[in-house]
Amino acid sequence: MVAVRGVSKWFGAHQVLKDVSLDVAAGEVVAVIGPSGSGKTTLLRCVNLLEDFQQGEIRVDGEAVGYAGAGAARRRLPERVIARTRSQVGMVFQSFNLFPHMTVLKNVMVAPVRVKKMPEAEARASAVRLLERVGLADKLDAYPARLSGGQQQRVAIARALAMQPKVILLDEITSALDPELVGEVLAVIRQLARDGMTMMIVTHEMQFAREVAQKVVFMDGGAMIEQGPPRALFADPRTERLQTFLKRFREGYQL
Amino acid sequence: MKLDFNFILRNLPTFLEGAVVTLELSALAILCSLVWGLVVVTARTAPSRALALAATGYIELVRNTPVLVQMLFIYFGSAVLGAPLSGFAAGLLAMTLQNGGYMAEIYRAGIEAVSQRQVEAGMALGMRRHEVMSIVVLPQAIRKVVPPFTNQAIVMIKDTSLVSSISVAEMTFHAKLLTDRTAAAYEVFLTLAALYLAINAIVSAALRLLERRVAIPT
Numbered sequence: 065m066v067a068v069r070g071v072s073k074w075f076g077a078h079q080v081l082k083d084v085s086l087d088v089a090a091g092e093v094v095a096v097i098g099p100s101g102s103g104k105t106t107l108l109r110c111v112n113l114l115e116d117f118q119q120g121e122i123r124v125d126g127e128a129v130g131y132a133g134a135g136a137a138r139r140r141l142p143e144r145v146i147a148r149t150r151s152q153v154g155m156v157f158q159s160f161n162l163f164p165h166m167t168v169l170k171n172v173m174v175a176p177v178r179v180k181k182m183p184e185a186e187a188r189a190s191a192v193r194l195l196e197r198v199g200l201a202d203k204l205d206a207y208p209a210r211l212s213g214g215q216q217q218r219v220a221i222a223r224a225l226a227m228q229p230k231v232i233l234l235d236e237i238t239s240a241l242d243p244e245l246v247g248e249v250l251a252v253i254r255q256l257a258r259d260g261m262t263m264m265i266v267t268h269e270m271q272f273a274r275e276v277a278q279k280v281v282f283m284d285g286g287a288m289i290e291q292g293p294p295r296a297l298f299a300d301p302r303t304e305r306l307q308t309f310l311k312r313f314r315e316g317y318q319l
Numbered sequence: 320m321k322l323d324f325n326f327i328l329r330n331l332p333t334f335l336e337g338a339v340v341t342l343e344l345s346a347l348a349i350l351c352s353l354v355w356g357l358v359v360v361t362a363r364t365a366p367s368r369a370l371a372l373a374a375t376g377y378i379e380l381v382r383n384t385p386v387l388v389q390m391l392f393i394y395f396g397s398a399v400l401g402a403p404l405s406g407f408a409a410g411l412l413a414m415t416l417q418n419g420g421y422m423a424e425i426y427r428a429g430i431e432a433v434s435q436r437q438v439e440a441g442m443a444l445g446m447r448r449h450e451v452m453s454i455v456v457l458p459q460a461i462r463k464v465v466p467p468f469t470n471q472a473i474v475m476i477k478d479t480s481l482v483s484s485i486s487v488a489e490m491t492f493h494a495k496l497l498t499d500r501t502a503a504a505y506e507v508f509l510t511l512a513a514l515y516l517a518i519n520a521i522v523s524a525a526l527r528l529l530e531r532r533v534a535i536p537t
Contacts, residue, residue: 114439143448151445161440165458165535175444178454207536227444 065090065231065262071110071120073103073286080106081117082287088231088279091260095273095294098283099309104266107283108233111264112153113146124153125230151179154224154232158239160216162208162223168195169204172223180227187226194222198252214245221252231262238269270313274298282306326503327510333497337490338514344411344489345476345518351415352475356422363423364430366448374423381420387481389413394485410482418475425467429460462533469526473519480515490514 066088073081081103088094096104109115111122113130122129129149131138140146162171172191176182182190195201198218208216217237224232234253238246250272257263257276267273273280274294281291284305290297301307362374381389394409404412433456441451483492494511498504 112443114443147442147445147447149445150443153443155443157436157440157443159436161436163437163440163455163459165462174454175446178450179445209535209537223444 065092065125066111066264067123068107068111069121069123071107071117071122073106073110073115073117073119080286081110082285083120084283084286084288085120086281086288086291088262088264090262092279093257093261093263093265093277094279094281095265095267095277096281096283097267097270097273097309098289102283103286104283105235106286108235108264108266111231111233112150112155114155116140124149147179151175151227152230154227154229156217156220156224156232156234156237158236160208160213160220160240162216162219164208167205167207168200168211168219171208171219172226175223176226191222191226194225195219197255198222199248212245213241214248217241217245217249218252221249221256225256225261231264232256234263234265234267236266236268238267238272270298270310282309284309322509323503323506326501326506330497330507330510333493334490334510334514337488337493338518340407340487340489341476341479341491342518344407344414344479344482344487345472347411348414348418348475348479349472351411352418352422352471355415355419356426359419359423360426360430363427378420378423381417386413386417386478387484389417390481390485406482406485406487409485410479410487414475414478418471421471422468425464425471426460428467429462429464430456432463433459459535462535465526465530465533469523469530472522472526476519476522477515 066086068084068086071081071084072079084103084107086094096107098104106115110117111124111129116130121131121134127149128141130141130146132141133139162168163174166174169188169191172194173184173187176187176190177184192201192204195204198221200215200218200222203211203215203219208219211219220237221232237253238249241249246269250269253263253265253272254276265273265277277294279291280294280297282289282297282301282303282305290301290303290306297306298310301310359374359377362370363378365371365374390410390413393413394404394406397404397409437455437459438451441455446454479489480491482489483495486492490511494507497507501507
C-alpha cells in the first residue's frame with residue numbers, strides 16, 4: 065500500500081533522511097520507532113508530502129507521491145494532484161489540530177463535503193457513525209476547546225477516517241496527552257488495527273508498538289537501521305544502536 | 320459665551336440630511352474596503368513573487384499618501400480624463416483604495432496569527448491551497464481581526480468628513496454651509512462633533528457585540 069524507496073531529504077546541508085526504504089502492505093500496521101531527531105516523524109510527513117524530499121520515491125497504492133520522473137527530469141507534481149493524493153492518506157497529529165471554529169461534527173464532515181463533494185446528509189451520517197465508533201456520540205455539537213485532549217485526539221482520528229483513506233499516518237498521537245488519557249486513544253487504534261486499517265505509526269509507546277504492529281522499523285540518525293516483526297526485533301536486536309535504544313527504554317519502561 | 324440651543328434644534332433637519340449621506344458613504348466604503356482588502360491580501364500572500372511585490376507596493380503607495388489628496392486626485396483627475404466622477408463616487412473610490420490597503424494588512428496579521436498546524440491539518444485532508452484558506456484559515460483570521468477592524472471602521476466614518484471638500488453634501492459639508500450663513504461656529508461644530516461621536520459610539524458598540532457573537536467557544 066505504501067512503498068518508500070531510497071528516500072533522502074536535506075535541510076540545507078544537513079541530511080535528515082538517508083536512503084530510507086520500507087513497505088507497508090495493505091491491512092498492515094507498521095510502527096516506526098527511534099530516538100528524537102531520528103527522522104521518523106519527517107519520514108511520516110513525507111508520505112503525504114507535508115515535507116518534500118529530494119531523492120527517491122514514495123508510492124501510495126501505486127501512485128507516486130509528490131514527484132514524477134527521476135534524476136534531472138524529476139519534477140514536483142501540480143498542487144491539484146498532490147492534494148488528491150493527500151485526500152487518500154489520513155493523518156493524525158501529535159497536537160490534534162482540530163479546527164477550533166467548527167463543532168466536533170463539522171470537523172469530521174468538512175473534508176468529505178468540501179473535498180470529496182459527498183452529499184451533506186451522507187457525510188453527516190458517516191460522521192455520526194465514526195464519532196459513535198470513537199465513543200463521542202454525545203459530543204457532536206461541542207467545540208474542540210471544550211474537550212479533553214483524549215477526546216480531541218479521538219475526534220481527529222474520526223476526521224481522518226471520514227475521508228476513507230487507504231492508509232493512516234499517526235504521528236506520536238499520544239505524546240501530548242496526560243498519561244491517564246493515553247489508554248482511550250490507543251484503544252481506538254487497536255480497534256482500527258483489528259478492522260484491518262493500514263497504518264503507519266510513529267510512537268514512543270513501545271508496548272503499544274509491540275502489541276499492534278506487524279512490523280517495527282527502527283530509525284536512527286535519519287537512516288533505517290533495522291526492521292522486522294516486533295517480537296523478534298525487541299527480543300533479539302541485531303544492531304548495537306537498537307540494543308542501546310531498547311536498553312534506555314527498558315530502564316524506564318517494562319517492555 | 321452663550322450657546323444658542325434653539326439654533327441647533329432649528330437646523331437639526333439639515334444635519335440629519337447630511338447624516339444620511341455620511342452613513343451611506345461610510346457603509347459603502349467599509350463594505351467595499353472589506354472586499355477589496357481581501358483581494359489585496361490574496362495577492363499580498365500569493366506564492367507568485369511578482370504579485371506579492373505588486374500588492375506590497377500598492378499598500379505602501381496608498382498608506383503613505385493622504386486620503387484627501389487621493390480624493391482630490393481622483394475627483395479632478397477623472398474630470399481631466401473626460402470621465403468625471405461624482406464627488407460621492409470619487410470619495411468612495413479613494414476611501415476604498417486607501418482602506419482596502421489597511422484592511423489587507425489587518426487580514427494579513429489575522430492570517431499569520433492562525434497556526435501553521437491548522438494549515439497542515441487542512442492540507443492533510445486533501446484541501447487545495449485556496450480551500451485551506453477559505454475553510455480553515457480565513458474563518459479563524461476574521462474572528463481575530465474584529466477589534467482592529469472596529470478601529471478602522473471608526474477611522475473611516477470620521478474620514479468621510481473629507482468628502483465635504485469635493486462637494487458631497489454630507490454632515491460636515493452642511494455644517495460648513497451653516498457657519499458661512501450664520502457664523503454660529505460653536506453651535507454648529509459642537510453639534511457636528513456630537514453627531515460623529517454618537518454614530519461611532521453606536522458602531523463600536525455593535526461591533527463589540529459582533530465580536531462576542533462570533534467568538535470561538537472556549
